[in-house]
Amino acid sequence: MTTEPSHPDGALETARRLRLASARIRRLTREAGEPAGVTRSQESALQILRREGPLTTAALAKIEHVRPQSMGETVRALAEIGMVVKDPDPTDGRRELVSLTRVGRAVVERTGGARDAELADRISRRLGADERATLESALEALERLAD
Structure with a gap:
């Protein structure tokens, strides 16, 4: 039998509630802007590239907490459908930088915009x-948790 560590400050219950609420919000917003033909891991990589700019596959893997090989497969699939390109790193010719194409950027902006609008509507309607x-x-504390 597994025992849970005690958290006298209520952190465990807060963590459970936050995890469940976050999952519900993700499902709600995902439905508002589902990019056709793109998996969740591919969409996440696209979102990171939009936010961070060109990155190596290894850097993407580190941000996503996945193996570089797994991210390599994700990047290859995105390149095949024209969402990303790989170019030589101008500072280190042994590496390649992955960046969004115009199509990839348009998909990310369209789906992100629809999701943001759905969540903004919910915030406006349901919260005083x-x-x-x-x-x-x-949000500042949540962003620190996410980093």
Whole structure:
């Protein structure tokens, strides 16, 4: 039988609630903008490239916490459907940088925009001004958790 560590400050219950709420929000927003023909891991890599700019496959793997080989497969699949390109790294010719194509950027922006709009609508409809302010102040802590 596995025992859970004790968290007298309520961190374990907070973690459970946050995980479940985050999963529900992801499902709701995913439905608002589902890119056709792109897996979740591929979409995540596209989102990272949009946010970070060109990266090596190894850097993408590190950000996503996956093996470089797995990210290599993801990048190859994205390149095959024209979402990313690989170019020589101008500072180190032994490496390649992965970057979004115009098509890849358009897909990411379209799906991200639809998801953001869906979540913004929910925030506006379901939360009062005080709750929106609380949510805004909690975002800094959530972003630190994510890093």
